[in-house]
Amino acid sequence: MSGDKNVAFELEIPANAKYISLARLFAGSIARRMNFSEDSVDDLKIAVSEMCTNAVVHTGNGTAEKPPINIRFIMGEESLTVEVQDRGPGFDPRCVLESPPSELLEKGFGIPLIRSLVDVFECQSSPGGGTKVTITKFLPGRERG
């Protein structure tokens, strides 16, 4: 399946934690079929899981309505890109932690973990406008295109 050019799949999951494992399973299956190494498959599964966790946790926070989460997988010739879009309240992306918390906290590991496992991390969000997080991981030896 490697060699396909920008084939995209889209998955919509309810904003409910129990469906995150399905997004992870999907990510792992696509990555394996693109011939990523098992370590990279694990990296992508963790990154997608963290992205979906943030989306589910922030979507419908404090409200009855929870719009679904959209996950888009774009299989490039040299990389896999995953976009996770929620319709939650959004936030100021400047508040995102760059590195793990320095004191012993129970939260704050997610974004630093994603950053360290993928090659490209982007976060677009604005208060009231939902959040879209995009990651890209390159196949080995393709980082420079």
Add this chain to the structure above:
Amino acid sequence: MVDNEVREGSELDIALEHVGDHSIVVLSGEVDVYSAPKLRDTIKNLVEEGRYRIVVDLEDVAFLDSTGLGVLVGGLKRVKHHQGDLGIICNQERILRIFRITGLTKVFTIYSSREDLLASIKGA
């Protein structure tokens, strides 16, 4: 490849064993935001029962993310409050590197195997 796909998507099973004053929490499956509350409750219950020496066995864990790490850190803080300790058993590189990336290898006592833990308990 098939083995890995079969293991994925499994839920979290938790078994408890007591060795002396140590409680071993044996996990099997995946620890994420959906399953982690089960682990949090298990650790909380142990602490409420006065068990402050806890070791979480991660050898059969197929997946662990930041929510799982957070629960372990929360458990460590609980037992430290009672001068206890919370360690992990793990020899899986895929799991250990998550602890390394987040700097948590310096925080948890890490045993490479059940035998390593038992030898440590025996030698204490």
